Structure formats: structure tokens, C-alpha cells
Amino acid sequence: MPRSTTPLSDPAQWIICEHCDSLYHATPLNKGETAYCLRCAGVLSRGHRMTIEQLLALSIAAGIMFVFANVFPVISISMKGLYNQVTLWGSVEALAQGQITLIALVAGLAIILAPALQIALLFWVLVHAQRDEIAPGFKICMRTLEHLRPWSMLEVCLLGILVAIIKLGGMLDVHPGVGLWAMAMLMVLIVLIAGKDIRRLWDDLGVQPE
Amino acid sequence: MNGIPFAHERKVTLCHVCGYVCPEDAHDCPRCDSAVHRRKPNSLVRTWAFLIAGLIFYIPANTLPVMFTTLLGSASENTIMSGVIEFAEGGSWDIAILIFIASVLVPCVKFLVLGMLLVTCQRRSQWAMRERSRLYRFIELIGYWSMLDVLVVALVAALVQFRGLSTIEPRLGILFFGLVVVMTMLAAMSFDPRLIWDAEVEDV
Structure with missing residues (x-):
């Protein structure tokens, strides 16, 4: 699969998995939701539980x-x-x-x-x-x-x-x-x-x- | 594998302190000023060093006594294993198993898993990458529970100080045991789990 190598525009829109270096588009999460990395199954980010x-x-x-x-x-x-x-x-x-x-x-x-x-x-x-x-x-x-x-x-x-x-x-x-x-x-x-x-x-x- | 891009392919690097997506050529994170590395520096060598240091300390930690007890004139010294056996013989199987897991099983599992991860990464193995990644997170999670014995000895030694009747003192073994925990924690921290996945791309 051809992979794009152009630099990213806005860093805030991206999220990198700390366990395997996969790059994802950041999606806002609701309270109690958790995003997992598809490659290594580690936790990417969690929705905030508290203010x-x-x-x-x-x-x-x-x-x-x-x-x-x-x-x-x-x-x-x-x-x-x-x-x-x-x-x-x-x-x-x-x-x-x-x-x-x-x-x-x-x-x-x-x-x-x-x-x-x-x-x-x-x-x-x-x-x-x-x-x-x-x-x-x-x-x-x-x-x-x-x-x-x-x-x-x-x-x-x-x-x-x-x-x-x-x-x-x-x-x-x-x-x-x-x-x-x-x-x-x-x-x-x-x-x-x-x-x-x-x-x-x-x-x-x-x-x-x- | 399933087309998810790696960060380095898009010339960005993760800041491990604040989670910012930094440009690849940055030495310091533009947001929090911590040093940014594409991979943890000298990860394999440092992990080996801490791991071997931990293994060496593990010998005196188990052979030297960790605790010295006097009770009504009779003195005895306990090593970690003899403490576990004492609990088991006294009928407290649950506590014996708990201490055995925290003081013997956890450090051994850490040595084995970290050693396996290091060897497979050095061989650029593509075997069970997802599971190895999980194993790494697991040992990071359980690592510090081995401090249990150190804290138990500290509490017990501080409490039982009845001169002439009964006293408990910590002994040299507990220092080595604490150092084993610190060394294995440092080893787990210096290992970079992203190296597991590098085999997938950088060989090609």
C-alpha cells in the first residue's frame, strides 16, 4: 500500500500510539470511552471522567x-x-x-x-x-x-x-x-x-x- | 499490516512526556521542552545492563537474610523464601502465596519476559508482535508490586522494638532485594516497545 510521506499540518489533530508508534487521527471521546490501538491493542486515549x-x-x-x-x-x-x-x-x-x-x-x-x-x-x-x-x-x-x-x-x-x-x-x-x-x-x-x-x-x- | 501509518513514515515523533506530535527533527518537544527521541536512546543496551544488574543483585537478595528476629532470647534470621515457608507452615496459605507472587514470581517473570523481548527484538523477529506488546505492558504494570516485601520488613522492624522481649531488625538482603526491584523497573522503563514493531517496516 502506498503511504503518504507529506508532513502533517496540525499536530493537535493527530495522536501517536506510545507502544507501537502508529499514527491516528484524534477523535474526541466521551466520558468513559477508551480508544485502543488497532495495531498493538494498547490504550490510545481515554475520555475524561472528571472536570x-x-x-x-x-x-x-x-x-x-x-x-x-x-x-x-x-x-x-x-x-x-x-x-x-x-x-x-x-x-x-x-x-x-x-x-x-x-x-x-x-x-x-x-x-x-x-x-x-x-x-x-x-x-x-x-x-x-x-x-x-x-x-x-x-x-x-x-x-x-x-x-x-x-x-x-x-x-x-x-x-x-x-x-x-x-x-x-x-x-x-x-x-x-x-x-x-x-x-x-x-x-x-x-x-x-x-x-x-x-x-x-x-x-x-x-x-x-x- | 492493515495500512495504519507509522509516525516515522510521516516524519513525526511522539513526546513521551506530554503526548505532543513533534516534528521528527526536533531535539526538544516544542510544547513541554522535554528531550524527544525517535526511539528511547540505546534502549536495548541499557535494558540489558539494568536487567543483568538486577539478576546479579537477585542472588544476594535471596541468599542473605532480610530480617533478624529475637523473641525472648532466641534469635533467628529470615530470608525471603524462609519467610514464605514460615507463613505456609503457620497455616496462612493466602499470605504465603501473596508474598511468594510479589517477591519471587514477579521478579522472575520480569527477568524472563524482558530477556525474551530483548532477544526477539535483536533478532528482528516478527513473531507474535501483538502478544509481545501486551506482555511488555503487563510487566510494566506488575513490576513495582515487588516492593511489598521491603515495606513489610520496614513496618515490622519499626513496630517490634521491645528491648529484652522481642526485636526485629532489617538485614542486608532487603537492600539487595529493593535494588532488584529498582533495577527491573529501570530496565522496563528503558525498553522501547516500539522496537517490537520496527521489525515490520525497517527490514523491507
Whole structure:
């Protein structure tokens, strides 16, 4: 089949599959619709589920939940009259011992720093986007959000807390703390707001290429 | 195959950060200023490097203890597998299977799948391209769940600190295990799934 090699006129009308480099005409999608690549069956794009205002509201909620999840203990235990509890930070600190401190940095990034930055940056770009403004430092915020995404591991952390509860449950009294419930809600919120969907802001705000 | 054009045939490249359709000769995305490459730079070599580093770390991760427990004077050290076996023997089959999947199966599947993708791409194989593409997305999705064990050890070690009665400390194995997860994540990120499809056009 002869293939055209003329340059494209308007970049905004096109969409490229990130998994296989296929080029398609972009079609607007409705809420809940998903476009799949015909060549590799990967997701091309999804219809937006939420408005900017809703995303902003959820990012504020995520901020509050993040504070709760970090201030309150996630698990407390008691054994023969002795009592102890742990916060997220406390568990990261427990890894920071001599030779293995490096892994404490990874864990700290995964369960505290990356989610915190994600929430803060999302709030910053969304609070401006909601007024149809491009936030100062918009480009660097959006780029950082892209690079943070794979390193934010709240889902894994939540499962880890549950496993730890069961693991210790066999030998002592274990009580889930307020932090655990906050963590569970935070995880859901992060999944909703911090996905690839946020790339829509580039188009919604009409950021002009230079 | 079914006539869908490839982006490079129309002299455009995708910006992986913002999704903009950039002209092929652009070094930086005109919209978000990130570096744009037609394919991820040195994708195969970098992926091999991270993969091999991960494999090397995988040995101490499994042989060295990850946790040191003292309970009423008696001390014991656990490796990842002995932790799984302990759960299974204690009757918690569900947790044993969960940890086994996250800590043993997921990293092994990642090594095998990435290795297979690298070899088939280097041979410019046209075998099962769609399925290989799916496999790549699958391992990208499951990769970070291996951090589970690291976080469990962190929580447990922070909690059980009753001097004289019982203490739990993390041990060197957990560092290597964490590094395995990081290395395999970096390997998956440096692999460019578009290379799977390049065999279709660039040989001709």
C-alpha cells in the first residue's frame, strides 16, 4: 500500500500510539470511552471522567488524607503490657540503618515523597487551570508529575500494611490505626487524580508550542 | 499490516512526556521542552545492563537474610523464601502465596519476559508482535508490586522494638532485594516497545 510521506499540518489533530508508534487521527471521546490501538491493542486515549473542578476537589481531599496518613500511626501493637506504634515515617526510618540506608531512600520516595509531590503539584496546576490560567512553572510541574508516577507506590504500601498486620497478628495484639484508613482513602484518590489523564491540561489550557 | 501509518513514515515523533506530535527533527518537544527521541536512546543496551544488574543483585537478595528476629532470647534470621515457608507452615496459605507472587514470581517473570523481548527484538523477529506488546505492558504494570516485601520488613522492624522481649531488625538482603526491584523497573522503563514493531517496516 502506498503511504503518504507529506508532513502533517496540525499536530493537535493527530495522536501517536506510545507502544507501537502508529499514527491516528484524534477523535474526541466521551466520558468513559477508551480508544485502543488497532495495531498493538494498547490504550490510545481515554475520555475524561472528571472536570477540572472535580479533580481539584479530589486533590485537596488527597492533601488532607495525606496529612492524616502521615501524622497518625498506621499500626499499633501491644505485647505483655508493652505498647508501640508506627507511622509511615517511622517505618522508613527503621530501614535507615548503616549499610542499608539506600533502601530507606527508595522506600521514602515511594510512600512519602512521591505522593506528597504529586498532590502538591497537582493542586498547583489545577488551582490555576480551574481559573483558565497556566500556572507559573506549568511545564516543569507537568514534567515532574510524569517522572514521579512510576515511583509512587501507595497501593503497594497499603497491601504491605495489611500483610504486616496479619504477620504480627500471630504473635501479639495488633490494632489498625487511623493512619491506615486515611492511607486507604488516599490510595483511591491518588489513583483517580494522578493518572495519565492529567496530560489533558496541555490541550485544555491550550499551551502553545514554541 | 492493515495500512495504519507509522509516525516515522510521516516524519513525526511522539513526546513521551506530554503526548505532543513533534516534528521528527526536533531535539526538544516544542510544547513541554522535554528531550524527544525517535526511539528511547540505546534502549536495548541499557535494558540489558539494568536487567543483568538486577539478576546479579537477585542472588544476594535471596541468599542473605532480610530480617533478624529475637523473641525472648532466641534469635533467628529470615530470608525471603524462609519467610514464605514460615507463613505456609503457620497455616496462612493466602499470605504465603501473596508474598511468594510479589517477591519471587514477579521478579522472575520480569527477568524472563524482558530477556525474551530483548532477544526477539535483536533478532528482528516478527513473531507474535501483538502478544509481545501486551506482555511488555503487563510487566510494566506488575513490576513495582515487588516492593511489598521491603515495606513489610520496614513496618515490622519499626513496630517490634521491645528491648529484652522481642526485636526485629532489617538485614542486608532487603537492600539487595529493593535494588532488584529498582533495577527491573529501570530496565522496563528503558525498553522501547516500539522496537517490537520496527521489525515490520525497517527490514523491507
